[in-house]
Amino acid sequence: MVDLTAETVGQGRDRFQMMRNPLAGHITLQAAIRILMTVVTVVLATLWMAHKQNEQAQKATLTMVGGGLDAWEDHVKAFTRDYALWDAGYDAYVAGDKTWLYENIGAGITETEVADIIVMFGQDGKITYESVREELNAVPSQIFTPEVVGQIQDLAKDINVADGEQRSGYLRSGNDVLMIAVAHITPISRLAEFDTTTLPYMVLGLYLNRDRLDDLGQKFLIDDLHLELGAPAREIVEAGFSVISNMSGQPIGAMTWSPPTPGFAVLRNVFLPLTGGILLSCLFAIGTAFRTRSIAAKLAANEAAAVTAARRDNLTGLINRYGFNEALDSPEFREASEAGELGMIYIDINGFKAVNDSIGHHGGDELVKLVATRLKATLPPGTAFARIGGDEFAAALLGKNSNETASGSAAAMVHAFDEPFTVAGFEFHATAAVGYAVSGGQRLSPPELLCRADLAMYLAKNVAEREALVYHPTMETGALEKKQVEAALRRAVEAEEIKVFYQPVVRATDMAVVGLEALVRWNSKEFGNVSPALFIPVAEDTGLIDDIGRFVMRQACIDIARWPGLKIAINVSPVQLRDPNFAADMTAIVQRHGLSPHQFELELTEGILVNNPTIAKRRLATLKELGFILSLDDFGTGFSSIGYLRQFPFDILKVDRSFVRDIGLNATANALIQSLVSLGDAMNLSVIAEGIENEDQLKLLRLVQCEYVQGFLISRPVPATEIDALLATLNDKRQVRIGGGSIVEQVIPAAARG
Numbered sequence: 052m053v054d055l056t057a058e059t060v061g062q063g064r065d066r067f068q069m070m071r072n073p074l075a076g077h078i079t080l081q082a083a084i085r086i087l088m089t090v091v092t093v094v095l096a097t098l099w100m101a102h103k104q105n106e107q108a109q110k111a112t113l114t115m116v117g118g119g120l121d122a123w124e125d126h127v128k129a130f131t132r133d134y135a136l137w138d139a140g141y142d143a144y145v146a147g148d149k150t151w152l153y154e155n156i157g158a159g160i161t162e163t164e165v166a167d168i169i170v171m172f173g174q175d176g177k178i179t180y181e182s183v184r185e186e187l188n189a190v191p192s193q194i195f196t197p198e199v200v201g202q203i204q205d206l207a208k209d210i211n212v213a214d215g216e217q218r219s220g221y222l223r224s225g226n227d228v229l230m231i232a233v234a235h236i237t238p239i240s241r242l243a244e245f246d247t248t249t250l251p252y253m254v255l256g257l258y259l260n261r262d263r264l265d266d267l268g269q270k271f272l273i274d275d276l277h278l279e280l281g282a283p284a285r286e287i288v289e290a291g292f293s294v295i296s297n298m299s300g301q302p303i304g305a306m307t308w309s310p311p312t313p314g315f316a317v318l319r320n321v322f323l324p325l326t327g328g329i330l331l332s333c334l335f336a337i338g339t340a341f342r343t344r345s346i347a348a349k350l351a352a353n354e355a356a357a358v359t360a361a362r363r364d365n366l367t368g369l370i371n372r373y374g375f376n377e378a379l380d381s382p383e384f385r386e387a388s389e390a391g392e393l394g395m396i397y398i399d400i401n402g403f404k405a406v407n408d409s410i411g412h413h414g415g416d417e418l419v420k421l422v423a424t425r426l427k428a429t430l431p432p433g434t435a436f437a438r439i440g441g442d443e444f445a446a447a448l449l450g451k452n453s454n455e456t457a458s459g460s461a462a463a464m465v466h467a468f469d470e471p472f473t474v475a476g477f478e479f480h481a482t483a484a485v486g487y488a489v490s491g492g493q494r495l496s497p498p499e500l501l502c503r504a505d506l507a508m509y510l511a512k513n514v515a516e517r518e519a520l521v522y523h524p525t526m527e528t529g530a531l532e533k534k535q536v537e538a539a540l541r542r543a544v545e546a547e548e549i550k551v552f553y554q555p556v557v558r559a560t561d562m563a564v565v566g567l568e569a570l571v572r573w574n575s576k577e578f579g580n581v582s583p584a585l586f587i588p589v590a591e592d593t594g595l596i597d598d599i600g601r602f603v604m605r606q607a608c609i610d611i612a613r614w615p616g617l618k619i620a621i622n623v624s625p626v627q628l629r630d631p632n633f634a635a636d637m638t639a640i641v642q643r644h645g646l647s648p649h650q651f652e653l654e655l656t657e658g659i660l661v662n663n664p665t666i667a668k669r670r671l672a673t674l675k676e677l678g679f680i681l682s683l684d685d686f687g688t689g690f691s692s693i694g695y696l697r698q699f700p701f702d703i704l705k706v707d708r709s710f711v712r713d714i715g716l717n718a719t720a721n722a723l724i725q726s727l728v729s730l731g732d733a734m735n736l737s738v739i740a741e742g743i744e745n746e747d748q749l750k751l752l753r754l755v756q757c758e759y760v761q762g763f764l765i766s767r768p769v770p771a772t773e774i775d776a777l778l779a780t781l782n783d784k785r786q787v788r789i790g791g792g793s794i795v796e797q798v799i800p801a802a803a804r805g
Contacts, residue, residue: 101318108311115271116306117293120230123263124219127232127255130165135234135253136215138546144171144236144251149180154643157182166255168194168229171236173251176200187258194224195254202298203254207233212247215239220298228278228295228304229256240546259295264306273308280304364438366416367423375437375445379497384435387449388490388497394448394457395497396487396519397504398426398464399512403442403481410475417474422481429463431456445501454489461487461519484512488522509534537589539577544598549573551606552768555777556620556739556761559753564781566618566652568761569607570768571599591626600627604637607651608644610771614778620652620682628655629666634673648678652703656684668699675700682739686727696734704731708742708762715747725755732756 134140134156143151152171160166161184170191171180178200181191195203199222210216217234235250257263259278268276279287283294283305293306324342362374370378378384387393400422407415419438426444427436435447448456464485471478486507488500495503503522511520543549553567573581590596600623607619627633641648653674655667671681682703683696696704706727713720724740731738740752743762752760766777 097318097321101312101315105310105312105315108313112271112273112308112311113292116267116273116276116308119267119270120293120306123230123257124232127166127230127257128217128219128234130160131217131232131234131253131255132215134160134255135217136237136239138238138240141236141238144180147179152180153182160255167258168256170195170254170256171251172200172254174204174249176204179251189224194222194229194256203231203233203252206298207235207252210235212237212250213242221295221303222297223280223303224258226280228259228280230259231256240548268308272311276306276308278304279307367420367438369423369427369444370435370437372437372439375435375439375447376498378435378437379447379501384447384449384497387453388500389494391490391493392449392451392453393497393500394450394453394460394487394489395500395504396446396448396457396461396464396485397439397501397508398444398446399484399508400442400444401482401484401512406474406479410477414474414477418472418479418481421472421474425467426464429467430460434460445504447497447501454491457487457489458519458521461485461521465519484508485519486511486522487519536578536581536586537593539575540573540586540589540595541593543573543575544595544602547602548575549599549602550770551603551610552770553610553619553774554761554768555765555774555781556759557765557781559740559749559757559760562765562781564617564778565759566620567614567774568620568622568654568768569603570622571603572768587624591624594626596624596626597630600624600633601636601640604640604651605644608641608646611646611650613771613775618650618652618680620654622654622684625656628670634670634677637674637679638677648674649680652680652682654682654684654705657686664698671699671701696730696736701736703739704734704736705739705741706757711740711742711748711752711762712744714751721751721755724752724757728755728757 140152140156143155157169157180160169161182164184167187168183168189168191169181170178172178172195176197178192178195183189183191202222203220206218206220210218212235215234215237217232219230219232222229222231231254233252233254235247236253237247237250238245261277264276264278268274278295281304282302283292287294287305287307294302295304295306297303321342362370362377364371384393403415403418406418419442423438423444426446430436430446431448431450433449437445439445446460448460450456465483468481468483471480473479486504486509488503488507490500507520507522511518550572552570552572554570555564556566556568557564571583571587573583573586575581587596590599600621603621607621611617611619623633630636637651637653638648641651655671675681680703681699681701682705683699683701684705685707686704704727706724710720710723710727714724715721728738730736737759738757739759739761740757741761743749743752743760743764745764748762749760749764769777
């Protein structure tokens, strides 16, 4: 019994063991298959994603590198156009004035690395001017052979000269590739006088060298961007790399680089967890799947953040111009505008530059944030509020009472500037020009409504900064005219349509001419003679005043050679003086013409002294040290005080014409003139009385011992060519004694007095 039982038990144990082993193997096999399937699926999915990421990254770099080359071409073409469409440049080329061409074109291109090489040649293909960056050691005539010049002429064939068209191409130069742009050298304002087929050519060239390619690669996170010369291999073409062809259409090289493989980075992060998953079990594979999901969610969140960032202003957190326009294009705003339930406000802030000039751009940024916070507090909930530009904001308000809401918010925005802003411990006052418009039941699109608000703001900026103006159709003409003046003024400055006239300054005792005041005049082709009172403020608002100021100084340096011994006075705008480079620019122009700053008098009004006394004191001290003579113009019309004369290093005091106009008419005016002259004497300042229009004024000024006079009695402002004759007449007769008749009648011809 026992033995049987024992045998039976042993047999049963063996059978169980035999049964258990295949089941365990089956379970193990199933588990292994499932783990393997999970791993294979994850690996294949990961490899596929990595491949797609690599493929997308390659497409992106192809697009970026191609765009980089296009940007270079646009850069070279733009500068070629700027320098080719220039009356003075064409005249200098025709005259063979290589010195002028170098100083005004060649140096500006090669020394600032706008381009590496510039050549000019005529229709005969003969190179007449060339300039190369010194460190290149290149010889243009060896690069631009007759064959290359012919190809360039073919490239430029049928160029639309009137539109300033330019074309670009590539050529092989030894072991380098040169990107070129070509345009006709064109006297643009006199184009109708020329046969465009006879115009010469200007070519700018930019080498695709290693340094430039490295810089381009760094922008796109490409470490080995390089140029392979010669006909590109088939696999390079099939891969989509940028193939560069010469002007004959023959491939001469290709931009190549190691394709980016961001997908492999993903694989490096995932393979270790996968290996651990194989060793530990399918649970780890599930964890890896969750991790992959987390990575995808993070990527999606980053993408969403990037989309948001593209529509946000980083400084204020408001939506930017792009986001604002996108909001206006939404159905909600379009329907509200058509239903007359949309109000638009446009705000332009003044005062940022004073902060930047005094405590730096960081202070300006802080002021922007403070302004944004105050303005936002004036708006009702649900308003689309945006920072449109550096100092411009816009708001779009929805609601049936949009007229009242927009009016109230616009007024609140104006009053938001009643209190000063505290930045870095300093108080700054700013003002705002605010304009608004409402749809009012008219079927207007939101962009049209924004344009109306902009026009209202533009008018407020010029006439009512302390009042919010609502759009009215009558605004179209005035605002549009100012914008047209601005556009015409830009063209006039570029074409040197601006002219410099001169008005003599004479010694009161004997009428000897001691100097000339340079005055800007503009006879526009579109508007006729434009008053400086109109275009100077436009120039100051748009930044054109700096270009005009440099032009006046250059012209004065040229003209002063006609009048040895005389000084020329030049008016300086407060906008110019706020430029940190103003003194250096003026000195460079003077020295470039072989002159001394002592030959020039800079006239400034009191505005800069009152608004920015610290900056003014520093800038004037610099100009004084450089040797310029400083004059306080229009003295007595603003915030004049002896304190200003003591604080600032002025040499000359110019009495405003409003005081001169009334002398001889009332005792108060006579006493004021006497006081001003005495003040100048006491402070060792020369005194010039402006606006002398009759002999009685001149006699009275002599009686109070005013040293110098200026005005229409002497001469109106006239061109430099007429000054020559006037100087000859005045200097020939300056010894005429006063008495026995009018010295003015004896010395100054009627024609000159105008």
